[in-house]
Amino acid sequence: MQKYDYLIVGAGLFGSVFAHEATKAGKKCLVIDKRAHAGGNVYCENVDGINVHKYGAHIFHTNDKTIWDYVNQFAEFNNYVNSPVSISKGKLYNLPFNMNTFYQLWGTKTPEEAKSIIENQINEYGYKNPKNLEEQALSLIGKDVYETLIKEYTEKQWGKKATELPAFIIKRLPVRYTFDNNYFNDKYQGIPIGGYNKIIEGLLKGIEVKTNIDFFKDKVALSALSEKIVFTGKIDEFYDYKYGNLEYRSLRFENTRLEKENHQGNAVVNYNDDHVPYTRIIEHKHFEFGKQKHTIITKEFPEQWTKEKEAYYPINNDDNQNKYQQYKALTSKESNTIFGGRLAEYKYYDMHQIIASALQKVKKELN
Template sequence: MGYDYLVVGTGLFGSTFAYEAAKRGKKVKIIDKRRHIGGNIYTENIEGINVHKYGAHIFHTNDKEIWDYVNQFAEFNRYTNSPIANFNGEIYNMPFNMNTFNRLWGVITPEEAKAKIEEQKKNAKIDKPTNLEEQAISLVGTDIYFKLVKGYTEKQWGRKATELPPFIIKRLPVRFTYDNNYFNDRFQGIPIGGYTQIVEKMLSSNLIDIELNVDFFDKKEEYLKEFPKIVYTGMIDQFFDYKFGELEYRSLEFETFILDKENFQGNAVVNYTDAETPYTRVIEHKHFEFGTQPKTVVTYEYPRTWNKGDEPYYPINDDKNNEKYRKYKALADDIPNVIFGGRLGQYKYYDMHQVIGAALSLVKKELI
């Protein structure tokens, strides 16, 4: 057949590798079980609005090389991620910053905010945090935890916060400035015209053949015999037929509506942090690109327990699952012609810039 690589999955990892391989004269076949390319960054134009079909994706990085790399495929706008939180109708700025503290307690200065948090931390008497609840309270106190962390997090992960590892909450910024920018990264934005164009350009080489609606596992043994090398970005436990049992994931369900109004919620992302609201957030897609269309498109995002056959979105990297993953990785390391990559192949939560970085690291190792 003359192919140098089979790439399984047209998400950012697989597409970046395929692009770089083709640049070096390698012939690549890339397959995907979905009907479209792009994996979870796929955007679809609806009513002139680029809709993020698998949840909000905001590109951000401190790495200038990665930023320059992705900008060769699309022009990015100046979108700044500034989500807001809705707790039973009360609106708070995210991430936690002086605007949040002022709304909660009426404090004005950073000293007042810090004193309030320290008072609550002291009253909670948490010495060494052993779970997410204790870690969150030790970071931001009880008021913020119970209003803006507990309900959202327990919906997101399907577990009580006392059963979740403390590291999850450490990603959340806490600032004592009036700054609603969620990320601290130097570079941030949304591609003008949506994300799909990035993958389209990556896969446009005549050395890359694309097949969609193809399940790797329908012809797994055949592929392993036919292709000298395979870059596999699917679930590592599925590749080995769940030999050590299933790794755990969280899944998502999306409900999308076209509304005959110009502006539904006034922000791209609104998080619902109470326990009673069944969805975690509502996304109004037009605000990612400062849209002025006469209609709007909104998506309600519901976290779900993952069952075999569901789409896996978030690996649950607790001790039990990480130990199971290590067993699968040991098997993977013994297969020289299969490379496991991406969020599912490496059972690791990646942001988009990290996916590209990991793919380019593989390129340096494999193709240079």
């Protein structure tokens, strides 16, 4: 006898939102995760009052009021605004690319001055139909910004030449002719007061969750527990890599506790230069305006992915997308398995997009 309506594989945002909504509709869910905790990559570890984003910094932002209201059911959000800075060849620049950045690069003080430099560079180096990240960046912002703040960061982040990467990655970054260092264009932004764990706890309240369970180690028995499966893990692994593995980028985090109040004055400092082996240093307390006497910093080192490592980023170039389409064709033949999330959809999703997608899929399912 099947004990559950849904076995949800993966207790990240997609799985947790799905479980929450299905449970609310009277369905019985079991959520499993191979890690020792729920929360997926938004999980935080509290170290003497500082929420350490264990799997990389997460800043919530959305333009969608429904999604904003949805997360606000579980936690109140603070007014943190992400304004990273980047260090390149010994100089510090504001991000995203805005009037402050242009002043720091060229000394330009007005939008006309900055625009004229950028437009000249776009005319000289840009492309009508940019086919890769380098061509896209040159066409969007010109050569100086590309060479000072994008090229080396990007190539170390992805372990590939910017000419081998998809253009869409760089479209994430705004270009502005105002003195506005807000990294996001979205209407709503912040960090949940009390940390992301509060949101996950709220979503999974009253739902059976089992951690330290690897679905692939006991697939047959686990699958027999429920009528349907919601799978949020790696799509290629689900099909035993039958078309070969998709490529991912992994990360290694090096955490250090420092007995001082403030190390870098900002939550996020990027390091563009290729001789610096990490892409950024996160100082977690600044996400929550922490006043502790100590601080925790994390250096983020991009790494080549292998099957034993965490798959953080899908590498959505043409080769991988073609392979993903083969796997996707198999998923459409499944009647009892629902696929969702960054790994199962092989998509560079942000948190708000995952939530929207989970809500949409669960709604469709329950109808």
